[in-house]
Amino acid sequence: MRIEEGFQLTQIPEPNPYPSDLVLPSLLRRLLPASYCKTIDADLFRFGERITNEIRQVSELAEPPSLTQYNHWGQRIDELRTSEGWRKLKAIAQAEGLVGIFYEREFQEYSRLYGFAKVMLMVGDGQVVFCPLSMTDGCARILEVMGTPEMKREIYPRLISRNPDDAFTSGQWMTERTGGSDVSQTETIATPCSSSTAHGSEFKLDGFKWFSSATDSDVAVALARTGPAKDGSRSLSLFLVPLCLPLLRPAGTPRPSSTSNGILVHRLKKKIGTHIVPTAELSLNNTEAYLVSKLNEGVKSITPVLNITRIHSAIGSVGSLRRALSLAREYATVRTVQGGTVHLSNVPLHVAELAKISIIYRALAHLVFGAVHLLGKTECGVATSDEERRLRLLTPVAKAFSAEKACTAMEECMAALGGQGYMEETGIGRLIRDCLVEKIWEGTITVLSLDLVRATRDRTTVEAYAKWANAILSSCPTTLHQDISLALATLRTVLTEIIGVFSQPDALPPLVPRPALMLFSHVTASLYLLEHAIWSHKGNESEHKTDAEVFIRWVEENGMKAAGDDVRRMMESGVQRQNDDMAIVYGSAGGKAKL
Template structure:
């Protein structure tokens, strides 16, 4: 636009209601919900979409500017270890509770589709939450663990707070697992739990504690007399904001998620309650990890959606060489490629929500339960790689101003970069997928479910997509047999490419299934185009690895 002096000022990209601006999300929800349930969830989704584009986004910007601060000493020299948090961060927490981000899934008013409803809410909430979505992910896991495994008397009060829609009553939970010795290898944890006067107390160091200000936490420790790790529930804070037998060493300075208070702490006899049986901690904490990976997937799709909304809006506002960017063929192709990435990631995320909901409510078939086990790491690793690509390309699509902090676009890229790391890197999750295949026979139901996604597709223009999915499934099955016959080193070296092949193929099947529904219901053919382009990139890269190949890799390094 031009000022009164005739100077030119470029209109920045604008956010509008993020639910209304996302036809992909709306179409998938229409496909997955019966009409009466869909009608019931649309008003809260529209409300949250409006908040995400307005006041919630403004709070996120303020929380990023006013980063957490560790106050170790009070004026008279006493050690207090308090964390000063932005009022904006606390207000985002209150909005999340009011919107029912935790309650929606666990109240299960829509049966197994309650997980789908929650997924849509978190998808909209995340990009405008200054990563309050992280403690919500851990809270979701804590709720599930306490409901399934904790003593009912111990769990009743925490669950009431963790599930509350009242912002004055609502709690969030942390998870304290990472230690310097172990990292992703949690079995190397050195924290110990001792029974003193009939009470469990924890001693040790937790190196990476996200959302340290959460009202409670789950943590692993070596319990007296038990060879394996046990799971404990902790309430670390006193009412006056001081810690209970915990020293807060430092807050971590991170590339992104800067409003999220991440700390290193020393446990110095903090009281804890045992959850489940002694020595069963690693198995029980898997529930938390799997739900965190589900939330990680939703965080990735949420950021992709936000990047696309901004990039597409800007493309209609920015004129260069006589035409808006959106009318320029190369720019149009770039944005279309990003849209295909998003369509695939969104389809995966919602399918994972569907399967988790069915497993939790006891209506999943054995095939669906098996598919869910393998899809959880595969969805997380695939969307984690996608979101970094999409966020980087979106900034490039906006140009130099996309690199300027005041536009808030760099935050999206910084925050995206945590998603391939949080709750398991791509390599860690690729190996987890191999374990699920070897120990739980998870590949067979996963590939069968992949084929079922396209079994009913009868739209002629999708014939090639169906054939491509079936061909890829056969190739993945043959490669899995080959890996099983080979050595462990060969399998592990190929694990990343194999896991990404699973992701690409399952996404292709889901896009084909949704595209068939879209055409049969008289809608556009957007998803048919998305499926064709996604498949056109190639679904599998299954080149074998052997000792010669690994020797060459060592030579390169």
């Protein structure tokens, strides 16, 4: 039989990702002022068409980078080559304003919602291009807030430029061999120079950066030691580092090698996923850099970068799930079973599994865009103090919870396509591999759970969260309350429990922070889903009954009870459980937990 003969699989339809999404359009209608909705909605529709008709094809051209360290004369050149697809995807994102929108602020505090909506639509086909763009976003924010006048005039405009020919991207260099999130043992030393450059106080950096993403960027923000090592993270300062010199060159001038600024690329990293991103080990050898922060305030100064990249990470998780779910949902409309007589979309058992994934996607999307909304308000100076406190809680929560839930849900999307889902051509495998990094990059879930505990040490932060939560609960109209009363009662009970857990954060048993973050995430996502269901009900939206059902199922069926059980179990645990953990992992001779 010829391959063209016999049964032929039907190709999955590829609809415009914006109007076909069951979450984003209504979520934005709720959050955006009516005066902005029409313009933003039209641009998201246009951008969705570009994703379908152009970006998806460009994505196919992306290939892993390569590194040539020496030329045939034995000279060190460290020539990094990236693929045409990678470069085009970056250029498209820049031209679409997927850094610029955030800082042009045409839509004021809602610019973050608009820009991140575009990011989420493109993430699934973007080949992790938002890794460097997220760090560019963070770098732009640092220069906007604390850069020197010269940095603001000459470098900041390039970081937010929509012209790919002169736009800059930025890396972020913190990780060294001594640790990931723990920067207290940073070995990179910064030595002040006798004179200043046009960009500010000049230093020379010497050290080794072990995990440097976006090695093809133009600049990087880096931590280096400007005080005694015994002071740990308190003696670090923040620097802007050109990857090659001169940094500012006439248009069309070839890019010099990184060796021009004493940066040697030791090797490209071999990673499980994100193969397209040029991630490298770098040595800094008398490398020119410019002081951004005040001396020895580097950790505090780099916080805006971490907050922004954590939100990007959360959007990456949710956007990847959005793409995988879209593939699974559309596949069910064309794949027939039972002798070709029934589509999978009409098989109740199959649709039930897709509904479970869809509820997870809806919960994560509302949680993450809740944080995005607060970020936009905070950056524009219109957030209340209570909203700023809530953002402090939501940033680690949105990042950690999205990373935890998205990959598992994407595995179910893969299974929903059967054998086709396991094929590389569908892209779900790549999405899962790439998304796994979100459980590690910018803080593991355990690290972020400890960050949440630190945030709750400010009593007013917990009080602000409780006030917001109770305001949403009390706003539920009677006509909706009667339909969701059991879920509301459950949510009220668990809300009281999690607020009680964080009432004395310094007294928490050592095994509580991670399960507490999970329970806090479940509760917060529930509150956002409830807020949306209330809005939908009051406005008699076409999906108002579905929105209420999503809230009910999320509260009752998606792990909140189990998360609460975990917290209670760990609250009651003592050192014996820790010793038992040691024995389970290392054997009975492995020692005991240290008190």
